[in-house]
Amino acid sequence: MARKAEYRWAWVDSCCIDQTNNVEGTDITRLHVCLVSPFSAHGRYLSDVPPSSKSGALAKSAWNTRGWTVPEFLAPNVIRFYQQDWTLYLDDNSPNHKESVKIMDELEEATGIEARALVAFQPGMRDAREKLQWASTRVTTRPEDIAYSLFGMFGVRLPIHYGENKQNALGRLLQEIVAQSGDITALDWVGQPSEFNSCLPADIISYEASPCKLPSLSEDEIQSSVSSLRGAVTLESTSRVYQTLDYLSAPRFAHHRLHLPCIVFPVTEARRQSGRDQETYTYGVKAEWLHDLQITTKHKLIQFSRTRPARQTLMLVRPWERRLLEHPNIAELPGFADDAESLGDLSELESPLDDSPGGSLVEQELGHHLKSQTRALRLMVRLGQPFGAFLLARQASGEYKRIASDHDIIAQVKDVASLHNTMDVRTLEIL
Numbered sequence: 001m002a003r004k005a006e007y008r009w010a011w012v013d014s015c016c017i018d019q020t021n022n023v024e025g026t027d028i029t030r031l032h033v034c035l036v037s038p039f040s041a042h043g044r045y046l047s048d049v050p051p052s053s054k055s056g057a058l059a060k061s062a063w064n065t066r067g068w069t070v071p072e073f074l075a076p077n078v079i080r081f082y083q084q085d086w087t088l089y090l091d092d093n094s095p096n097h098k099e100s101v102k103i104m105d106e107l108e109e110a111t112g113i114e115a116r117a118l119v120a121f122q123p124g125m126r127d128a129r130e131k132l133q134w135a136s137t138r139v140t141t142r143p144e145d146i147a148y149s150l151f152g153m154f155g156v157r158l159p160i161h162y163g164e165n166k167q168n169a170l171g172r173l174l175q176e177i178v179a180q181s182g183d184i185t186a187l188d189w190v191g192q193p194s195e196f197n198s199c200l201p202a203d204i205i206s207y208e209a210s211p212c213k214l215p216s217l218s219e220d221e222i223q224s225s226v227s228s229l230r231g232a233v234t235l236e237s238t239s240r241v242y243q244t245l246d247y248l249s250a251p252r253f254a255h256h257r258l259h260l261p262c263i264v265f266p267v268t269e270a271r272r273q274s275g276r277d278q279e280t281y282t283y284g285v286k287a288e289w290l291h292d293l294q295i296t297t298k299h300k301l302i303q304f305s306r307t308r309p310a311r312q313t314l315m316l317v318r319p320w321e322r323r324l325l326e327h328p329n330i331a332e333l334p335g336f337a338d339d340a341e342s343l344g345d346l347s348e349l350e351s352p353l354d355d356s357p358g359g360s361l362v363e364q365e366l367g368h369h370l371k372s373q374t375r376a377l378r379l380m381v382r383l384g385q386p387f388g389a390f391l392l393a394r395q396a397s398g399e400y401k402r403i404a405s406d407h408d409i410i411a412q413v414k415d416v417a418s419l420h421n422t423m424d425v426r427t428l429e430i431l
Contacts, residue, residue, distance in 0.1 A: 001043055005095075041078035044069075051085045055102060058089060059110035067140035067149040073107065074121040075152060123155040128177050129185035129211060136208040144169040146204055156180070170204060171196025175253040182250040184260075184319050185211065188388060190408060192298075198402040199258050199390070199430050212408040214386050225381040226374065232417040233380065235373050241420050242376040248320055248427065257399070257429050260319055263383075264424040265290050265411070267314035267391075269305040280406055285391075287316045287411070289419055295391060296406045313394035314403075316411055317428065318387050326375055384416030392430065399429045 002010035049057045058081060063069055073079055078096045081089035081103070090103065097103045104115040111118075113134050131153055140146045143166035151158060156176050161169075171194050174186050187199050191206030201207070217225070229238075248261040269286040273294070282296045283303075304310035389411040392400040413419050 002041075005041055007041060041080075042072055042076040043080050043082060044072065045082045045086070046089070047084060049081075049083045049089065051083050051087055052091075053083060053089065055090060055106055058103065059106050064110050065137075065139055067135065067138040067146050070111075070135050070138060071149060071152050074113075074118065075123065123153055125154060125177060125181035125183060128154070128181065128183050129188060129207070132186065132204065132207040133210065136204050136206070138204075146170065147173045167194045167196050167202050170194070171200050171256070174200050175256075178251055178258075179253055182322070184251055184321065187319065187390075190406065191404065193402060193404045197253070197256050197258055197431065198404070199260070212388060212410065214388070214410070217381070217385065222378060222381055225384075226377045229377050229380055229417060233377075233420055235376070237420045238376040238380050239372065241423055242325070242372075242379050244423075244425050245320060245379070246325055248322075248425070250322075251319070257431060259427055259429055260317075261425075261427045262317040262319050262390075264426055264428075265316045265318070265389075266424075267316060270301050270310075270314065271303050271305070272301075285316070289413055289415075289422065290316065290411050291414055293409070293411055295409055297391075297403055298406065299403045301403075315392050315394070315400075316389045316409070317392055318389055318411070320425075324379055324382050326378060380416050380420060383419065384413050386410050386412045392428065395431065399431045401431050 044063065046058065046061050046063055048061050048063075058064070078098065080095075080097050083089055089097070090100075092100050092103065094100060098119050101115075104118055107113070107118055108115045111134065131150070135146065135150055138146065138149075140149065142162060144160075144162055144164060146166060147169035148160055150173060154173070154177060156173065158172055158176060175197070177186050178184065188211045189201045189206035190209060192202045194200040194202045249259075251261060252259050265287040267285060267287045269284075271284045273282045273284055275282050280296050280298050281300055282294055283301055284292065285295050286292050301314070302310045302312060387410070389409045391403040391405065391409060393403055394400055
């Protein structure tokens with residue numbers, strides 16, 4: 001098969017790997033990450049797809065449940081599927097099954113990965129949360145492989161240590177994603193926390209559900225809210241908020257600790273609500289500057305209120321996203337293309353003075369000042385919209401731990417006009 005396609009080298013997993021040898025397995029895994037590349041052709045033998053199978057057999061194959069198959073069908077430019085008797089699937093004799101609309105549509109339905117990504121996948125950090133969702137229901141023989149199989153997809157080179165356990169392997173990968181890209185969507189999950197860090201999930205299946213889709217404002221609604229805010233806040237205070245958030249550093253990991261820039265809302269009350277579920281607890285929660293909300297968790301909280309304070313400090317935080325600043329170079333930020341629609345049309349931020357080379361320095365400075373004020377007000381409008389929050393508990397040593405919830409925690413500021421004078425912005429260290 002390889003010779004007919006004029007390839008000089010061929011690799012057969014079932015023949016080339018001694019699964020009983022950990023050292024060899026580690027070396028082969030490193031090699032496998034490199035071999036699955038755009039410059040390779042991949043032939044996939046499907047032992048459970050009978051000869052002359054109809055469309056749909058590929059989707060039902062056990063091959064579609066395995067972890068390593070994700071990079072196997074994404075990375076190569078060329079792939080061909082073979083049935084039990086080594087005949088081509090659907091009798092498709094084309095040199096590349098990625099050019100078959102029928103086969104790619106079947107794979108799209110089976111994997112949840114859009115056909116355009118199946119055909120023209122590019123490794124890297126872009127759309128990190130979506131890539132994690134692609135692999136969320138996959139299984140591997142060795143637990144660590146669920147993370148190792150994704151190294152090539154994200155374009156990372158990390159040490160491979162069989163025996164380190166699944167949580168540590170996945171934690172190292174997610175840590176690298178956040179560190180390299182500054183993209184915090186990898187922190188958006190529901191499930192149980194990892195021993196590696198409480199802001200990361202214990203299992204990749206926590207990424208199976210799509211992120212909660214929050215409502216977004218139209219450009220007309222943003223403009224209307226900006227006009228209303230002009231008379232309710234001082235431009236000096238909104239500019240100060242903008243600068244404070246602009247100066248925040250990117251999130252980073254160090255020694256399994258996440259340093260997360262965020263806006264902090266102290267919790268003032270947590271009261272357990274009645275329910276029949278014996279495995280989870282639902283609490284009515286009040287926090288400074290936020291509307292009241294409910295949080296469901298497997299973690300049992302100590303109930304408290306303003307009149308009956310608790311020793312442990314709880315807080316809801318909004319992880320900071322730099323895209324909200326609407327910088328002129330925002331297109332270079334991670335995930336901008338996916339958020340472009342929600343960010344709206346930024347054309348109104350451009351002053352006509354920018355296109356007037358004959359404008360005086362005073363006019364140019366005035367145009368810059370007006371644009372800065374507009375960005376600050378637009379930021380305040382966006383901060384007033386619903387957001388995904390984390391519940392954190394302060395530890396005796398001063399660091400924090402995330403309390404995982406069974407559902408997304410969606411919070412919203414009561415009155416953004418009053419928030420600008422009291423906003424608590426910090427970078428917290430989370431274990």
